[in-house]
Amino acid sequence: MELKDLRPKEREKWDVAEQVVELGCTDVAIRRGRTRLGCTRKTLIKYVSWYKKQDVSLFCHSNRGRKPSTTKAEETKNRVKELYREKYNSANFTHFGEILAQDYNISLSDGTLHSILKNACLVSPSSHKATKRAIEKRLRQMARKEHLGKEESEHINAAFNILDGSNAHPRRARSKYFGELIQMDASEYVWVAGRKKWHLHVAIDDATSEVVGAYFDEQETLSGYYHVLYMILKLYGIPSRFRTDRRTVFEYNLRTEKDEEKDTYTQFAAACKTLGIEIETSSIAQHKGRVERLNKSLQGRLPVEFIRHGITTMQEANAFLWQYLPRFNKQFSLKDEKDLQSSTFIQSPSESEINSILAVVSIRIIDTGNSIKYLNSYYLPHIVHRGALIPKFYYKGTKALLIKAFDGSLLANIKETIHILVEIEKRSCHSKEFDPQASPSKRKVYKPADDHPWRSKFLNSKVLESHITKAIGSIQNE
Numbered sequence: 322m323e324l325k326d327l328r329p330k331e332r333e334k335w336d337v338a339e340q341v342v343e344l345g346c347t348d349v350a351i352r353r354g355r356t357r358l359g360c361t362r363k364t365l366i367k368y369v370s371w372y373k374k375q376d377v378s379l380f381c382h383s384n385r386g387r388k389p390s391t392t393k394a395e396e397t398k399n400r401v402k403e404l405y406r407e408k409y410n411s412a413n414f415t416h417f418g419e420i421l422a423q424d425y426n427i428s429l430s431d432g433t434l435h436s437i438l439k440n441a442c443l444v445s446p447s448s449h450k451a452t453k454r455a456i457e458k459r460l461r462q463m464a465r466k467e468h469l470g471k472e473e474s475e476h477i478n479a480a481f482n483i484l485d486g487s488n489a490h491p492r493r494a495r496s497k498y499f500g501e502l503i504q505m506d507a508s509e510y511v512w513v514a515g516r517k518k519w520h521l522h523v524a525i526d527d528a529t530s531e532v533v534g535a536y537f538d539e540q541e542t543l544s545g546y547y548h549v550l551y552m553i554l555k556l557y558g559i560p561s562r563f564r565t566d567r568r569t570v571f572e573y574n575l576r577t578e579k580d581e582e583k584d585t586y587t588q589f590a591a592a593c594k595t596l597g598i599e600i601e602t603s604s605i606a607q608h609k610g611r612v613e614r615l616n617k618s619l620q621g622r623l624p625v626e627f628i629r630h631g632i633t634t635m636q637e638a639n640a641f642l643w644q645y646l647p648r649f650n651k652q653f654s655l656k657d658e659k660d661l662q663s664s665t666f667i668q669s670p671s672e673s674e675i676n677s678i679l680a681v682v683s684i685r686i687i688d689t690g691n692s693i694k695y696l697n698s699y700y701l702p703h704i705v706h707r708g709a710l711i712p713k714f715y716y717k718g719t720k721a722l723l724i725k726a727f728d729g730s731l732l733a734n735i736k737e738t739i740h741i742l743v744e745i746e747k748r749s750c751h752s753k754e755f756d757p758q759a760s761p762s763k764r765k766v767y768k769p770a771d772d773h774p775w776r777s778k779f780l781n782s783k784v785l786e787s788h789i790t791k792a793i794g795s796i797q798n799e
Contacts, residue, residue: 322378331380334358338372341365393437397427401434402441412625413447414438424629446621493610495528499656500560500666502527504612505549507541510620512638513627519635521619522549525612527564529656532615532649533557535642537635541568543588547679547727550592552643554675558666562599564609588681591787595678595779596670622649677777679727682788687719692745693733695723702733702740705769713740722785726774739780741769 327335337354344350346369354365371379401421409417418434421427429437438445444456496502505524512519522545524534533556534549553560593600606613623638626645632638650656670678685693691714692699702721703710715721715735722734723742731742774780 322381324377327377327380331382334368335372335377335380337365338368341369342372393429393433398437400425401427401429401437402443405438405443408628409625410443411446411621413621414445416622416625420625420629496526497528499526499528499531499660499664500557502562502564503533503553503560504609505546505563505565506609506612506616507545508616508620509541510624512537512620512624513633514624516633519638520545521616521623522546523612523615523619524549524553524563525615526560526656527611529654529660530611530615531654531656532646533560535619535646537638537642539635543681546589547592548639551675551679551727554596554669558664558669559596560598561665562601563593564601564603566606566609567602567604588788591784592678592680594787595784618653673774673777674779676726676728676730676774677724677779680774680780680785680788681725682785683723685721685723685733687715687717687721687735689717691715691717693721693723693742695731695742699745700731700733700742701745702735703743704738704740710741710743712743713738722782724774724780724785728774730774732774732780734780734782734785737782739776 324332324335337357341350341354351362351365355362358365358368368380404421404425405412405417409420412420414435415431417438418429418431421429421434439456442456442459444453448456503524503526505522507520507522509518509520511517512521517539519537519539520541522534522536522538522541523532525532534552536545536548536552538545538548590600603609623645626641627633627638630641632641669675685695687693690699691712692701694700702713702715704713705711713735719735721740724732724734726732733740733742769776
C-alpha cells in the first residue's frame with residue numbers, strides 16, 4: 322500500500338507522527354501532536370512506532386474492503402425491492418416487514434428495511450411530509466444526473482399519489498374503562514383490486530383501541546351496523562355507549578314519504594334502546610378520531626392481507642375478519658388484565674334474543690288471499706300446534722308487524738300472537754294427477770330450533786312498535 326491510498330484521517334496520523342519524529346520525539350512535540358489528533362500519549366507513541374517502521378498499511382483500518390457480517394446479500398435486497406414494487410406497494414414499511422418474515426422467511430430490522438426501500442426511492446403510504454419532500458428532491462437530482470428510468474419514475478409518482486399527509490385529529494384523553502365508549506364508522510374503499518368499492522363498518526373501543534367489530538357491505542347500511550353489533554355482543558357483551566356520525570342509520574331525519582324499512586334510525590336505535598346502549602352522534606370527524614385513524618390503518622393493511630390469502634369476494638372477506646381481528650388486536654390493542662377486570666361490558670342476551678333484538682320491523686296488511694306480501698313474494702302465517710305447522714287465516718285488512726330476524730327468519734306479530742311465515746310457492750312442485758304418488762309417511766314433527774326467535778319476549782307489540790317511524794296505535798282485533 323502506498324501513502325496516497327490512505328484516507329484523510331489516516332494521512333493526518335502519518336503526518337503528525339512524521340512531525341513528532343522530525344522534532345526528536347520531545348515532550349513538547351508529543352504534546353502538540355496529541356492536541357492535533359485528540360488522542361492519548363500512549364496512542365501517539367504507537368503511531369510514531371508505526372512511522373518508524375515505514376509500513377503505511379499499519380495506518381489503514383484492518384477491516385477496509387471487508388463487508389460487515391450483518392450486510393444483506395444483494396439478491397435479498399433486490400428480492401425485497403421487487404416484492405414491494407410489484408405486489409405490496411400499498412403496505413407501509415412496518416407491515417411489509419411482517420409479511421417478509423411470515424411469508425418469505427426474510428428477517429430484516431426496521432432500519433435495514435427502511436434503508437433498502439428508501440435507497441430505491443420507494444415511499445411508504447404512511448410517510449411524513451418531510452420524508453416525502455426529501456424523496457422528491459432526491460428524485461429530481463437523480464433524474465438530472467443519472468437519467469432515472471421511466472418505469473421507476475412512474476412507480477414513485479404512483480406511490481406519492483396514495484400519500485396523505487393530513488393529520489387533523491387533536492389529542493384527547495382516552496375513556497377510563499374498557500367498553501365505556503365505542504366509536505363506530507364506515508369506510509368506503511377499493512379493498513380488492515378490480516372490484517367496486519365496498520364499505521367496511523368498524524367499531525373500536527376508545528379506552529384500549531381494541532377493534533371490537535367489523536363487517537363489509539356494498540353500502541353503509543343498517544345491516545352492516547347490525548352485523549358489527551352482533552360481533553360485539555358475541556365476543557364482548559353489551560357496551561355502554563356508541564359514538565357515531567350523523568347518519569340516518571343513527572339519527573332520523575323527517576322524510577316526505579314514510580318507509581319503515583328504509584327508516585333505519587328507528588331500527589338501530591330501538592335495538593340499542595332495548596340493550597341499554599346510549600347513542601351519541603356528531604358531524605365532526607375529530608370527535609371520533611380513533612375510528613378515523615383505524616380506517617386509514619385498515620385501508621393500508623387489509624387489501625394486502627386479501628392478496629396474501631387470495632380473498633376476492635365480500636363473503637370471504639367477512640369470514641376472514643373473524644380470524645384477522647384477534648391477530649390485529651394482539652399487535653395493536655392496549656388491553657390488559659386490569660381492563661378486563663374493570664370492563665363495563667355486561668353479559669349479552671342469548672342467541673334467540675339477539676336474533677329478535679336485531680330485527681327489521683315493518684307494517685303489513687293481510688290481503689284477500691289471507692297472505693302477506695314481502696319483497697315480491699307471498700307468505701302465509703302459520704302457528705305451531707301439537708308439533709305441526711298449521712296455517713292461520715285472518716280477514717282482509719288485518720294489520721301485522723312483519724319481523725325479519727337477524728338470522729333471516731320471517732315472523733309476524735298478529736293480534737299479539739307470533740306467527741312463522743311460510744313462503745307460498747309460485748308454482749306447485751308436485752302434481753297429484755301426473756306425478757307418481759308418494760309413499761305415505763308419518764307426520765313430520767315441527768320443533769323450532771333452540772336459538773329460533775319464535776318465543777322471544779322481545780317480539781311483543783310494545784317493543785316492536787319502537788322500531789316503526791311513527792306510533793301505529795293499538796292493533797285492532799278484527
